[in-house]
Each structure stands twice: as structure tokens, then as C-alpha cells.
Amino acid sequence: MTQIVPVILCGGSGTRLWPRSYASKPKPFLPLLGEQTIFEATLARCAPFEAPVIVTGGAHLTHVEAQLGGGAASILVEPMARNTAAAVALAALRLPEDAVMLVCPSDHHIGDPAALAKAARTAAVFASEGWLVSFGIEATAPETGYGYLKRGEALGEAGFRTLQFVEKPDAERARAFLADGGYAWNGGIFAFRVATFLRELEAHCPGVFGPVRDAVAGGRRDGARFHPDAEAFCKAESISVDCAVMERTAHAAMVPVSMSWSDIGSWESLHAVRDKDALGNSVRGSAELVDCRNVLVESDGPRVSVIGLEGVVVVVDGDEVLVTTMAGAQKVGKLDGAANQ
Amino acid sequence: MTQIVPVILCGGSGTRLWPRSYASKPKPFLPLLGEQTIFEATLARCAPFEAPVIVTGGAHLTHVEAQLGGGAASILVEPMARNTAAAVALAALRLPEDAVMLVCPSDHHIGDPAALAKAARTAAVFASEGWLVSFGIEATAPETGYGYLKRGEALGEAGFRTLQFVEKPDAERARAFLADGGYAWNGGIFAFRVATFLRELEAHCPGVFGPVRDAVAGGRRDGARFHPDAEAFCKAESISVDCAVMERTAHAAMVPVSMSWSDIGSWESLHAVRDKDALGNSVRGSAELVDCRNVLVESDGPRVSVIGLEGVVVVVDGDEVLVTTMAGAQKVGKLDGAANQ
Numbered sequence: 001m002t003q004i005v006p007v008i009l010c011g012g013s014g015t016r017l018w019p020r021s022y023a024s025k026p027k028p029f030l031p032l033l034g035e036q037t038i039f040e041a042t043l044a045r046c047a048p049f050e051a052p053v054i055v056t057g058g059a060h061l062t063h064v065e066a067q068l069g070g071g072a073a074s075i076l077v078e079p080m081a082r083n084t085a086a087a088v089a090l091a092a093l094r095l096p097e098d099a100v101m102l103v104c105p106s107d108h109h110i111g112d113p114a115a116l117a118k119a120a121r122t123a124a125v126f127a128s129e130g131w132l133v134s135f136g137i138e139a140t141a142p143e144t145g146y147g148y149l150k151r152g153e154a155l156g157e158a159g160f161r162t163l164q165f166v167e168k169p170d171a172e173r174a175r176a177f178l179a180d181g182g183y184a185w186n187g188g189i190f191a192f193r194v195a196t197f198l199r200e201l202e203a204h205c206p207g208v209f210g211p212v213r214d215a216v217a218g219g220r221r222d223g224a225r226f227h228p229d230a231e232a233f234c235k236a237e238s239i240s241v242d243c244a245v246m247e248r249t250a251h252a253a254m255v256p257v258s259m260s261w262s263d264i265g266s267w268e269s270l271h272a273v274r275d276k277d278a279l280g281n282s283v284r285g286s287a288e289l290v291d292c293r294n295v296l297v298e299s300d301g302p303r304v305s306v307i308g309l310e311g312v313v314v315v316v317d318g319d320e321v322l323v324t325t326m327a328g329a330q331k332v333g334k335l336d337g338a339a340n341q
Numbered sequence: 342m343t344q345i346v347p348v349i350l351c352g353g354s355g356t357r358l359w360p361r362s363y364a365s366k367p368k369p370f371l372p373l374l375g376e377q378t379i380f381e382a383t384l385a386r387c388a389p390f391e392a393p394v395i396v397t398g399g400a401h402l403t404h405v406e407a408q409l410g411g412g413a414a415s416i417l418v419e420p421m422a423r424n425t426a427a428a429v430a431l432a433a434l435r436l437p438e439d440a441v442m443l444v445c446p447s448d449h450h451i452g453d454p455a456a457l458a459k460a461a462r463t464a465a466v467f468a469s470e471g472w473l474v475s476f477g478i479e480a481t482a483p484e485t486g487y488g489y490l491k492r493g494e495a496l497g498e499a500g501f502r503t504l505q506f507v508e509k510p511d512a513e514r515a516r517a518f519l520a521d522g523g524y525a526w527n528g529g530i531f532a533f534r535v536a537t538f539l540r541e542l543e544a545h546c547p548g549v550f551g552p553v554r555d556a557v558a559g560g561r562r563d564g565a566r567f568h569p570d571a572e573a574f575c576k577a578e579s580i581s582v583d584c585a586v587m588e589r590t591a592h593a594a595m596v597p598v599s600m601s602w603s604d605i606g607s608w609e610s611l612h613a614v615r616d617k618d619a620l621g622n623s624v625r626g627s628a629e630l631v632d633c634r635n636v637l638v639e640s641d642g643p644r645v646s647v648i649g650l651e652g653v654v655v656v657v658d659g660d661e662v663l664v665t666t667m668a669g670a671q672k673v674g675k676l677d678g679a680a681n682q
Contacts, residue, residue, distance in 0.1 A: 328649030
């Protein structure tokens with residue numbers, strides 16, 4: 001049976017959940033849903049497979065190792081951020097050629113991990129046959145914050161060719177995609193056979209392949225950590241897996257999956273996946289809500305009293321207080337506070 | 342010329358501006374508008390008259406004396422709160438019979454102090470002639486939070502008989518009052534000749550007059566402070582000046598005045614009298630507002646970031662954060678937080 005090796009990407013330093021999350025307090029390592037952090041939940045749903053490979057930067061290393069809690073994993077420490085193509089290449093170059101990588105972001109929520117595991121096994125079969133597989137997440141709303149995959153011809157019963165990768169659409173196109181039914185969300189989850197991925201990367205994106213190959217060749221091991229050579233790695237082109245490989249290969253496939261997925265890309269989307277009371281309110285920390293609906297309160301200490309509001313987010317974190325409409329939550333990353341942290 | 346002695350009532354412990362103001366941090370002693378506290382502003386607009394008499398409780402004494410800053414004043418220390426009739430009676434019994442008391446709450450805002458001073462001189466003339474004078478504040482909105490005075494026959498050019506005292510009306514009646522034009526707000530500001538007030542109080546409300554007379558007779562002086570006898574004072578009926586005297590006397594008059602008055606009875610009314618930017622936003626403390634209109638932010642430390650809201654109040658004070666619509670601000674006093682402080 002094919003080895004499925006989770007490759008968990010722990011990069012980035014989003015500010016979209018500021019002030020709770022920012023560069024030095026990144027989203028994956030916060031318990032935003034339930035008791036586990038997002039990273040711990042990612043590890044848990046990868047547990048049915050081989051020990052994972054974690055690709056992360058030096059800034060997140062302490063968090064990663066603390067939250068691994070001694071669990072088996074190898075850690076690839078990126079000397080600097082070079083986007084996802086280089087991160088996946090790094091993992092591929094450290095794995096057996098016939099292993100299947102299950103590439104997972106570390107900062108997403110998946111409500112139905114069993115559905116992911118099932119789809120991963122299906123995807124691994126396609127990957128073993130030479131396909132580069134995206135997970136086509138069932139679109140359940142006209143989201144403008146996600147990229148989309150357009151379904152092509154069926155490949156047996158459980159997969160399809162990917163006809164097109166579509167960037168984040170405007171609202172009108174997003175509604176058309178949803179109505180069409182032939183589009184799925186692109187959640188940045190992939191299954192690749194190592195050898196296939198490296199071959200396609202070398203062919204379509206030598207600007208990533210060469211430098212990362214050199215960085216791995218010149219790298220050094222340190223216990224569970226592997227440090228690629230910084231001088232070589234920094235020469236890698238900064239490009240996403242989608243752009244570097246998926247949009248260029250002739251072997252792009254997709255496996256549909258419905259698994260209550262969210263990228264938790266804003267306070268609004270966090271609110272959507274949080275447990276809520278009958279009025280749609282979700283509270284963490286000390287709070288009193290009067291005449292409120294669809295209000296999210298998150299406080300790390302002070303009591304928050306809210307009266308008469310609907311569709312509003314209130315976050316208290318240290319010396320920062322954020323109050324925004326759900327729609328306004330898209331602008332959080334542009335605030336002075338978020339930009340300067 | 343008639344002696345006009347301001348009698349400033351510093352009682353109460355409102356929670357309507359919670360969490361900024363509550364029992365041990367009362368509204369009059371906070372700089373809610375401009376640099377001065379509300380009490381300091383009250384003192385300043387009484388400066389054209391005699392040295393004031395301050396009627397206050399032991400709990401507020403420290404604030405009163407600190408903010409008097411050595412200015413001449415006599416301080417009457419109520420052993421316990423017994424509403425405004427007893428407070429005014431206390432002052433009356435310590436003043437010369439022919440002085441005119443200008444009774445002023447200490448927690449209101451008056452945008453045009455010169456208009457108050459002018460109306461006070463007019464009111465003092467009526468008071469000297471034996472009238473019990475209310476200040477009839479020009480109604481500029483259909484307020485349901487204020488009592489109203491119904492104008493009766495003219496008394497010369499500058500005053501009227503008061504035909505009726507109207508309790509806080511519902512919205513429909515408030516609109517009718519405004520349309521009618523014959524109604525003014527009752528701001529709890531009065532001018533009384535001492536002898537007249539005491540005669541009418543004794544006649545219409547002996548349950549206040551007798552105990553307060555005894556309390557003053559048995560009281561003791563301590564520098565600028567006078568302490569009425571507690572045992573006697575506590576027997577005084579707890580009733581407002583309006584109910585005890587104004588609604589019962591045959592000599593109620595009113596002097597109209599337009600002076601940008603507000604009782605600052607809620608965050609909404611504080612916002613109404615605050616300086617605002619072109620979008621109607623008013624900020625105190627560190628804040629960043631994006632796509633906001635008519636937002637009031639007040640923070641004693643943390644930075645407050647607000648996105649996309651209209652007509653909302655955000656107050657950060659120590660371990661309390663309040664977020665409310667302007668309309669919801671009426672319910673602030675009923676919050677658990679406000680009720681327990």
C-alpha cells in the first residue's frame with residue numbers, strides 16, 4: 001500500500017485575525033476552535049498517515065516543536081519564506097521517490113477529518129498513477145475569498161481532470177460558479193507522488209527546482225530538524241505550487257471532497273465555524289450580550305458588554321481592541337495596528 | 342441687588358455612563374467633555390454669582406474638595422442620600438432668608454454658560470417677587486428621557502406661569518410636545534428665594550421640612566463643611582423638589598432659556614455634545630476608525646480599532662469593554678457589570 005506522508009506547511013504570518021494573530025503569534029498555533037490549536041488539529045487529522053514532514057520558518061520553530069509534543073515528525077526549517085512551491089519541493093527532496101505527499105496548510109479548519117482521510121486515500125491512488133491531485137472542496141457559498149477549480153472530464157468514479165484554475169472571483173462570478181455546480185474551492189491541499197512532482201517542477205519551474213535541490217544538497221541535519229543551505233534556498237523563485245506546477249502540468253486532477261472546510265481567513269469565517277448559541281452569538285472569555293445576534297466576542301481578559309448589535313466582531317487582546325462588522329473584517333489586515341505588528 | 346447663591350447638588354451615583362462612571366467614580370468628577378470635569382465646569386459657570394453651597398455625600402467629599410481647588414464654598418455633607426427636596430432644604434436652612442438660591446445639578450452640560458447666567462438673573466427677579474422658578478430649557482428634540490414643563494400665562498416679558506409638570510413622555514407624546522411648542526425641558530435647575538422655598542416646603546411637604554430643620558439645628562460645623570445631624574436627617578422623606586414643592590405650590594413659574602443643555606444621561610447624549618469630526622466620530626484615547634460614522638470611542642489605554650460601524654459607542658475602562666448602539670446605550674445601567682459596581 002502506498003505510503004502517504006503528510007507535508008504540513010507552517011509558513012506565513014497573516015494579519016487577518018489580528019489582534020489575536022500576527023507575525024509573532026501566528027494563527028496555526030492559537031486555539032481558535034475547541035481546545036486544540038489549529039496546528040494541533042492539523043496534526044491530529046494527519047495521524048492516520050505516516051509521520052508528518054513539517055515545513056516551517058525559524059520564527060515558528062518554537063511553536064511547532066512545543067505543539068508537536070514529542071510526536072514523530074521531521075521538521076524542515078526554511079531559511080526564509082519562498083512561497084509554497086519551494087516549501088513542497090523541500091519536502092519532496094527529503095522523501096522517498098515513490099511516497100505520496102499529502103500537502104496540507106496548517107491554518108485551515110476541517111470539520112469532518114474522516115472525509116479528508118477518505119479523500120486522501122483516493123487521491124493517493126490517482127497520485128500513484130501519475131496525477132497531480134488537488135482536493136476540490138465542495139463550494140457551499142459564493143465565496144470571493146477563495147480560488148476555484150473547474151472540473152473537467154471524469155477519471156473513473158472518484159476524480160476528474162482539472163480543466164482550469166480560477167483566481168478569486170468577484171461576487172457575480174462566484175455566484176455563477178456556485179450555480180454552475182462544476183466548480184470547487186481550491187483549498188491548497190494536494191496529493192503528489194514525490195517523483196512525479198519533482199519531474200513536473202523541474203520541467204515547468206526550474207527557478208524553484210534548481211535552487212531547492214542545491215539547498216537540500218548543501219543542508220545539514222540536526223536531530224529531527226533539517227536546515228537547507230540558506231544561500232542556495234534564497235535563490236529559489238517565490239511562487240505558489242498552483243502557479244509553478246498545477247496550472248502548467250498536463251496531469252492536473254482533482255478529487256472532490258465535502259468536509260466542512262474553512263480557511264479561517266477572517267473573523268467572519270472563524271465565526272461561521274464556531275459553536276454558536278440560538279441567536280448566532282459566539283463568546284470566548286468574559287462577556288455579557290444584550291439584544292445581540294451573530295456577534296463574535298473574543299477576550300483574553302477584560303469583560304466585554306455588548307448591547308443591540310448584529311453581525312459584529314469584538315476582539316480584546318492585550319492592548320488592542322477590535323470592533324468590526326463581519327464585512328469589515330476583510331479590512332483588518334490593513335489597520336495600522338495589524339500592519340505594525 | 343439680590344444675592345444669587347449657587348446651590349450645587351452633588352449626589353447620586355449613576356451607572357448610565359458605565360464603565361467610565363459608577364458609584365466610586367461618579368460622573369460629575371470625570372473630564373467627560375473638554376479638559377474640565379463636569380463638576381469643575383459647573384463651578385466655572387456659577388462663578389459670576391456668590392460663593393457656592395455644595396450639597397454632597399461623604400462618598401463624594403474627597404472629589405468635591407479636590408476639585409474645588411481651594412475656591413471659596415461651603416459644603417453641606419448629607420449623612421445619607423434623601424433626594425433633592427432634602428438637599429435643597431439643607432442649603433436653604435443655612436442661607437440668609439432673602440438670598441436667592443440658584444439650584445444646579447452638578448452633572449449636566451451647558452454649552453452656553455452666558456445664557457444660563459442671563460436667565461439666572463431674570464429668574465432671580467421672579468424669585469424675589471415670590472415665584473418658585475424652574476428653568477424651562479428649550480426643547481430641540483422629542484426627548485423621552487427628560488421631564489417637561491408646560492408653559493402657562495405670561496408673566497411680563499421674560500417668564501411664564503408653569504401650567505403643568507410632565508413626567509418623561511413616550512415617543513409619541515414627546516413628538517407632540519415638540520410640535521406644540523408650549524413645552525420646555527425640565528432640567529432640574531431652579532431659582533428660589535430662601536424664605537419662599539422654606540415656607541412652601543413647610544406647607545406642602547412637612548415630612549422633609551421638619552426633619553431637615555432638626556438636622557440643621559443639631560448639626561456641627563467643621564471648617565468649610567457642615568454636618569447635619571444624621572439621626573434627624575434620615576427621617577426626612579425621600580422626594581424630589583419637583584414632587585415636594587413645584588407640583589404643589591400655587592407660585593410655580595418658569596424662565597425660558599436656550600443654552601445647549603444636556604443631562605449627559607447616556608453615552609448617546611454625551612456623543613451629541615462632544616466635538617466630532619466631519620463624519621460625526623468622536624474619539625478619546627488611541628483609536629483607528631475605518632468606514633465609521635457617528636462612532637464614539639473612549640479608551641483609557643488600549644488602542645481601539647473600529648471598522649464599518651455607524652452609531653456605535655465603544656468604551657474601554659480598566660477591565661471593562663462596552664460596545665453598544667446609541668439606542669442600546671439606554672440599557673447600560675442594567676448590565677451586570679454596571680449593577681455590580
